[in-house]
Amino acid sequence: MRCVVLYTCPSGTAFGDAPGPFAHPCGKAAKALDRAGHSYELKQVKGGLMRFWTLPSRARDRAEIERLSGQRAVPIIVLDDGTVITGSSKIVDWAQATPPSAAPSAS
Numbered sequence: 001m002r003c004v005v006l007y008t009c010p011s012g013t014a015f016g017d018a019p020g021p022f023a024h025p026c027g028k029a030a031k032a033l034d035r036a037g038h039s040y041e042l043k044q045v046k047g048g049l050m051r052f053w054t055l056p057s058r059a060r061d062r063a064e065i066e067r068l069s070g071q072r073a074v075p076i077i078v079l080d081d082g083t084v085i086t087g088s089s090k091i092v093d094w095a096q097a098t099p100p101s102a103a104p105s106a107s
């Protein structure tokens, strides 16, 4: 199974190395994938609870995330077999537990 797509918020993969609770969840997931040698397509979705001005378009902005994962938060990853992994901690666990050889580079 390879990681095909990493969905993040508009801040993308930034601040994943910040210490402990200050780490940006999407960045933390991206760093773990990078460190483990996984390649992936990055898709940034709009909106977010902190971006309160986007609340009116929230349902539309996160519709794909909701369809894929049943909730609206990112990060999520989608594997090539359709498996969806939701949340930075689970993504970190998957990245560390899955050898890149089992998850060849996305083409």
Ligand SMILES: N[C@@H](CCC(=O)N[C@@H](CS)C(=O)NCC(=O)O)C(=O)O
Binding pocket: 009, 024, 025, 026, 047, 048, 049, 050, 072, 073, 074, 075, 086, 087, 088, 089
């Ligand atoms: N505990 C979650 C927190 C994820 C989180 O706060 N994600 C933000 C973007 S960085 C988000 O999408 N929050 C929900 C929202 O804005 O609707 C994790 O570590 O993955």
